[in-house]
Amino acid sequence: MSVVLFTLGGTIAMAGSAEGGVVARLTGAELVAAVPGLADLGHTVDVRDTRAVPSANLTYRQILDLVDAASSAVTGGATGVVVTQGTDTLEETAYLADLVWPHPEPLVFTGAMRNPTLAGPDGPANLLAAARVAAAPAARDLGVLVAFHDEVHAARFVRKAHSTSTAAFVSPNAGPLGHVVEGEVRMLTRPPRLDPLAGVDRDRLDAVRVALHTVTLDDDLLIDLFRNRDGLVVAGFGVGHVPSELAPVLGELAERVPVVLTSRTGAGSVLRQTYGAVGSEIDLQRRGLVNGGLLDPYKAKVLLRLLLAAGADRAAIAAAFARHG
Structure with a gap:
């Protein structure tokens, strides 16, 4: 049993630059190595580095190609899929994926607000929570999800509501669907899924x-x-x-x-x-x-x-x- 991790760069994967500031440099393997507790997930994590770009540079076609790759992963036996990316466009990319995701297996987006060069980076905790959600039976049949700050949000409801807070992602019309508590994924509500769109050329x-x-x-x-x-x-x-x-x-x-x-x-x-x-x-x-x-x-x-x-x-x-x- 495995959880497949696709990496798309963003703050969660950034490191210091000699020219100043931070840039996307960390691989998926380096991200996984920095997450304490991931080895206790009970599922192997299959890392697939996709592209390391700011999320502002992502396109619809790239996200749809990613959905195809994630779909192939679950068809091949993966329990669930995690996607890491920058948070600037995460509410849009997750919703785009949700509109076409056909599987009961969870597709979970996450990222970070504090990069790894800062004290208290939130990326490792978010990645661990996302992996737990992707592996959880309770998260099936809910479409695409966003795991952030130990909360689980539906892609169709989630918004980025703060520019810097580690609790930036909220669902103002619905609230989170669940939480990750002491390593357990606890879903509190299950909105009905809508049929995926078909025929997108x-x-x-x-x-x-x-x-x-x-x-x-x-x-x-x-x-x-x-x-x-x-x-x-x-x-x-x-x-x-x-x-x-x-x-x-x-x-x-x-x-x-x-x-x-x-x-x-x-x-x-x-x-x-x-x-x-x-x-x-x-x-x-x-x-x-x-x-x-x-x-x-x-x-x-x-x-x-x-x-x-x-x-x-x-x-x-x-x-x-x-x-x-």
Whole structure:
């Protein structure tokens, strides 16, 4: 029985540089060697170094290729899979993987906020927790998970909510699914899984471009900026509102490409039928915008791009957001 570890660089794998600062230099074997207690996991850890890059440089295709490799690992008998990467984009990459992960075996993402040159680096503890989650029967059939700070989060809910704290990852709408306590994975809740998306054309995915616009006070929006985009996610005020002057602009754009309405707040749902003024959620939906529900803007962008790459029409996109949001 084994847990397969794929490494993608990031803070967890960084070491000092002669030029100053830290850079990704540690291999998976070096990461594993620095984790006390990993030998007591009861499963061998099969290390597979993938690429050592800042997570800001990762692409959709690279993550989908990683999912393919992880899928082959579990098909070959692995109990579960762990992925280490930088935390900057972890909430997006984990959700991207979750949308296409078809297996009951856990696929667990983790990383670190404090690099190994600092006192109290959190990488070893996070890696140990992730390996325990990947090996735990209790973590099966939950999709892609994020193990951080001895908490277990669902990829569909998790957010990075702090730039430096070791407790940066939270799930504001749902809370953690479970915890790692004294080495035991204790799952407290089990949200139902959604069926994975199918039919994503990777060549088409590379060509699909989705923009994200965050609405701000006294905002304007130049529609010409988005004429060469295949879709748009709008992060609106509060429950899904924009300045009234933007409403017809977004409506015009929604006649040509899918426009998804989300909230910039970081928690809570876009409403559907409460406010009726120009620029409110009712008005914007009448103009053709798709309600993003509980999905934050970053996850909505991931979902919309995958749907467009799969050739989904407007009705299919609206139905998908109704399920996932």
